[in-house]
Amino acid sequence: MKQEHIDQINKAVAAVAAKKHINHFYFVACGGSQAFMMPAQFMFDKELETPSGIYTSNQFVHEVPKALGEDSVVITCSHSGNTPETVKATEMARSMGATTIALSNLVDSPLWNAAEYPIHYEWGKDADASDLNKAVLYSLVFRILDAVAPCDKYKEGIASVENINDVLEKAKALYADKLKEWGKKYKREKMIYTMGSGACYGETYSFAICLLMEMQWIHSNCIHSGEYFHGPFEVTDFDVPFIIVKGIGSTRPLDERAYNFCKKYSDCIMLIDCEDFDMTGIAESVREYFAPLVAGAVLRSLADEFAYQRGHDLGVRRYMWKMEY
Amino acid sequence: MKQEHIDQINKAVAAVAAKKHINHFYFVACGGSQAFMMPAQFMFDKELETPSGIYTSNQFVHEVPKALGEDSVVITCSHSGNTPETVKATEMARSMGATTIALSNLVDSPLWNAAEYPIHYEWGKDADASDLNKAVLYSLVFRILDAVAPCDKYKEGIASVENINDVLEKAKALYADKLKEWGKKYKREKMIYTMGSGACYGETYSFAICLLMEMQWIHSNCIHSGEYFHGPFEVTDFDVPFIIVKGIGSTRPLDERAYNFCKKYSDCIMLIDCEDFDMTGIAESVREYFAPLVAGAVLRSLADEFAYQRGHDLGVRRYMWKMEY
Numbered sequence: 001m002k003q004e005h006i007d008q009i010n011k012a013v014a015a016v017a018a019k020k021h022i023n024h025f026y027f028v029a030c031g032g033s034q035a036f037m038m039p040a041q042f043m044f045d046k047e048l049e050t051p052s053g054i055y056t057s058n059q060f061v062h063e064v065p066k067a068l069g070e071d072s073v074v075i076t077c078s079h080s081g082n083t084p085e086t087v088k089a090t091e092m093a094r095s096m097g098a099t100t101i102a103l104s105n106l107v108d109s110p111l112w113n114a115a116e117y118p119i120h121y122e123w124g125k126d127a128d129a130s131d132l133n134k135a136v137l138y139s140l141v142f143r144i145l146d147a148v149a150p151c152d153k154y155k156e157g158i159a160s161v162e163n164i165n166d167v168l169e170k171a172k173a174l175y176a177d178k179l180k181e182w183g184k185k186y187k188r189e190k191m192i193y194t195m196g197s198g199a200c201y202g203e204t205y206s207f208a209i210c211l212l213m214e215m216q217w218i219h220s221n222c223i224h225s226g227e228y229f230h231g232p233f234e235v236t237d238f239d240v241p242f243i244i245v246k247g248i249g250s251t252r253p254l255d256e257r258a259y260n261f262c263k264k265y266s267d268c269i270m271l272i273d274c275e276d277f278d279m280t281g282i283a284e285s286v287r288e289y290f291a292p293l294v295a296g297a298v299l300r301s302l303a304d305e306f307a308y309q310r311g312h313d314l315g316v317r318r319y320m321w322k323m324e325y
Numbered sequence: 326m327k328q329e330h331i332d333q334i335n336k337a338v339a340a341v342a343a344k345k346h347i348n349h350f351y352f353v354a355c356g357g358s359q360a361f362m363m364p365a366q367f368m369f370d371k372e373l374e375t376p377s378g379i380y381t382s383n384q385f386v387h388e389v390p391k392a393l394g395e396d397s398v399v400i401t402c403s404h405s406g407n408t409p410e411t412v413k414a415t416e417m418a419r420s421m422g423a424t425t426i427a428l429s430n431l432v433d434s435p436l437w438n439a440a441e442y443p444i445h446y447e448w449g450k451d452a453d454a455s456d457l458n459k460a461v462l463y464s465l466v467f468r469i470l471d472a473v474a475p476c477d478k479y480k481e482g483i484a485s486v487e488n489i490n491d492v493l494e495k496a497k498a499l500y501a502d503k504l505k506e507w508g509k510k511y512k513r514e515k516m517i518y519t520m521g522s523g524a525c526y527g528e529t530y531s532f533a534i535c536l537l538m539e540m541q542w543i544h545s546n547c548i549h550s551g552e553y554f555h556g557p558f559e560v561t562d563f564d565v566p567f568i569i570v571k572g573i574g575s576t577r578p579l580d581e582r583a584y585n586f587c588k589k590y591s592d593c594i595m596l597i598d599c600e601d602f603d604m605t606g607i608a609e610s611v612r613e614y615f616a617p618l619v620a621g622a623v624l625r626s627l628a629d630e631f632a633y634q635r636g637h638d639l640g641v642r643r644y645m646w647k648m649e650y
Contacts, residue, residue: 024376031555042388049392051349051376056551059522062575063367067374085551191516191544197384208546214556219516219565221533221546226381226410230356231539233644240544250387261650319558325586 001130001139001162005120009140012101012117016073017147019099023071025052026098028060028089032210033077036133038202039292040075040141046250047145057085061092070097075140077102079123079133081109090114103137129165134293142286156283160290163281167290168297171277175298182270183305186241189268192218193235194243195258197225198251200274200292203299207243211303215314218306225251225258233261241268243302245295248274249288272298326455326464326487330445334465337426337442341398342472344424348396350377351423353385353414357535358402361458363527364617365400365466371575372470382410386417395422400465402427404448404458406434415439428462454490459618467611481608485615488606492615493622496602500623507595508630511566514593517543518560519568520583522550523576525599525617528624532568536628540639543631550576550583558586566593568627570620573599574613597623 016022025044027037034056044052053065057076068074074093078086081104091114094100102115105123112118119140122131129135142157186192192212196204201224208222223232225244236242242262246255263269274291282290307314319325341347350369352362359381369377378390382401393399399418403411406429416439419425427440430448437443444465447456454460467482511517517537521529526549533547548557550569561567567587571580588594599616607615632639644650 023374031552034552034555045378045390046388047391049348051378051392053370053376053378056549056555058551058579059549059576062578063371063523064575065370066372067376083555198388209548209552209556214559217560219544219546219560221544223534224381224384226383227356227359227534229645229650230359230381230408231534233650234539234642235542235544236644250389251384253387254383257650261644265644317559319561319586319590320554325554325558325582 001135005131005136005139008117008119009136009143012119012140013143013147015099015117016144019071019073021071022050022073022148023069024065024067025050026060026065026068026072026074026093027052027054028057028074029077029086030057030083032206033079033083033086035202035206035209036137037075037077038205039199039289040137042199042201043141043145043289048149050148057083057089060089061085064092068093068096068098072098073101074098075101076111076115077104078111079105081106081111083111087111087114101140103133105133129168130162134296135161135164138293153285157286157289160282160286164290164293167277167279167281167294171294171298172301174276175272175301179298179302179305182302183309186268186270187306187309189241190219192220192241192243194220194222195225195228195255196222196245196247197254198247198249199289200245200247200295203292203296204243204245207299207303211299214320215303215316216306216310216312225254228258229261236262236265238265238267240266241270242266243270244272246271246273246275247288248291270302326460330456330461330464333442333444334461334468337444337465338468338472340424340442341469344396344398346396347375347398347473348394349390349392350375351385351390351393351397351399351418352377352379353382353399354402354411355382355408357531358404358408358411360527360531360534361462362400362402363530364524364614365462367524367526368466368470368614373473375473382408382414385414386410389417393418393421393423397423398426399423400426401436401440402429403436404430406431406436408436412436412439426465428458430458454493455487459621460486460489463614463618478610482611482614485607485611489615489618492602492604492606492619496619496623497626499601500597500626504623504627504630507627508634511593511595512631512634514566515544517545517566517568519545519547520550520553521547521570521572522579523572523574524614525570525572525620528617528621529568529570531621532624532628536624539645540628540641541631541635541637550579553583554586561587561590563590563592565591566595567591568595569597571596571598571600572613573616595627
């Protein structure tokens with residue numbers, strides 16, 4: 001990771017560490033950026049006694065949690081740095097005295113200027129994965145965890161971020177043939193469900209709302225593996241496609257149970273099993289948390305394959321950025 | 326509300342009030358029961374500085390939030406009282422010293438016996454709405470709020486529960502003709518989106534996963550109105566149906582914005598506008614919180630109409646209760 005990112009992260013972490021009392025961490029963003037922060041909130045919930053929550057920006061702005069104030073830390077993200085709801089959420093949180101940290105690809109964007117501690121990440125196919133949004137987020141959250149409750153595990157997390165690029169490349173290579181097959185086989189589907197849980201839930205949510213719905217105009221719904229048996233599973237049928245991510249760690253049994261049932265009644269399952277991945281370079285203690293990054297890279301390749309097979313470029317939009325809304 | 330329910334609620338509230346310190350409220354359940362508690366968690370987030378979170382039971386059991394312990398209050402629900410994940414979540418929380426409160430229709434069920442403070446609610450078309458699950462939950466949460474941070478608003482909430490039956494009946498009558506029309510018009514749809522936010526989000530989530538997916542085998546996805554513009558709206562088209570609930574109170578602008586956009590590009594919108602309801606008997610101060618109960622009654626009537634039009638009884642299942650899973 002470039003020193004520029006580490007310096008920005010360290011400034012933010014020092015501000016968090018300097019707080020006498022932290023009453024609440026809030027992760028606030030929209031759409032794909034919200035999904036991107038879901039594993040961070042999952043980690044905080046599991047690792048810290050200090051409460052944390054995740055919000056879509058506009059609800060955060062309109063509802064305003066009672067506990068938000070000087071003792072709070074608010075972490076926001078917008079790729080373009082221009083998402084008005086997220087800029088507003090950051091401004092509001094800052095005006096209420098909260099410590100505000102924002103991640104963005106665009107330096108000097110409205111979000112950048114709204115937050116007290118802006119952090120830049122790289123973008124594009126040429127960048128090393130350790131400089132991209134997810135690596136920068138993970139570096140930030142492991143450093144915050146280590147500042148608030150120092151332990152080896154978090155230091156291992158910080159170090160593991162540096163090795164992520166190779167792990168992603170190996171996973172994409174491992175799944176390359178399968179992704180080609182799935183892209184061709186399922187290219188005419190009009191509705192594809194996704195399913196996941198725990199640290200990986202955000203990736204499956206993001207794939208449903210951003211890659212399938214937004215970028216491919218394919219109907220979708222991300223079902224939490226733990227919720228599947230409590231209603232949603234009744235839609236399962238031989239011709240209903242599901243993309244299922246089996247994570248690793250504490251919530252894997254939920255994914256496994258959902259997958260084991262689903263495969264009995266659907267003939268159209270795309271399974272991404274995080275146990276398949278060669279995670280050399282990622283410390284054992286934090287692999288559960290890194291699994292979604294790897295699954296996410298595989299899912300992204302699947303989206304590329306769908307786009308190619310369907311002749312529907314991932315950059316095509318009919319409403320987004322095209323009009324006022 | 327029957328004295329039996331009030332006595333059980335008061336016992337639970339007294340236990341909460343007796344706690345020296347509350348570090349966290351956890352709402353934990355599966356599927357429709359989780360959705361049912363979403364407005365309660367929304368209220369707590371808005372009204373209290375004490376943090377609160379909502380979990381699907383099996384993730385709660387497998388992930389175990391770090392803050393869960395003697396200072397916590399865990400509120401669970403299972404209609405049958407037999408949902409194994411929710412029973413386990415309650416047992417686990419109790420064994421860790423948390424105050425456990427469970428709502429169920431079945432006295433002496435496994436959930437009933439797992440919780441320290443079980444609370445019974447009525448069920449069925451003959452019961453007065455003030456004895457049903459939602460009224461009992463609202464009575465509980467307003468009493469907890471009033472015990473933790475006494476104020477007139479919460480007392481008005483407790484009193485308003487008693488008047489809910491008439492409000493629901495009037496709302497169903499108001500929408501009766503529309504529901505008949507919608508049931509007929511959209512009965513052949515294979516995919517119907519729902520959309521809502523704030524206090525009403527749980528009702529739209531519940532309608533998607535329980536009424537449409539589970540009970541009608543119609544594909545669905547509940548989109549949060551605040552997330553709609555950040556990906557999902559790209560699927561909007563003239564023939565894509567949406568059921569939209571416009572709530573009242575703080576997050577209404579989110580619903581309004583989503584509806585205003587959606588109606589320009591979809592010709593198939595079923596709008597339930599909570600401002601249409603005659604809420605006489607419900608105090609102004611708490612109408613935002615009661616709106617989902619009223620919208621939920623209208624949605625339930627819509628499900629009845631779909632069931633009738635499609636010849637697909639709401640009680641039909643192919644997997645649930647039919648096999649091991």
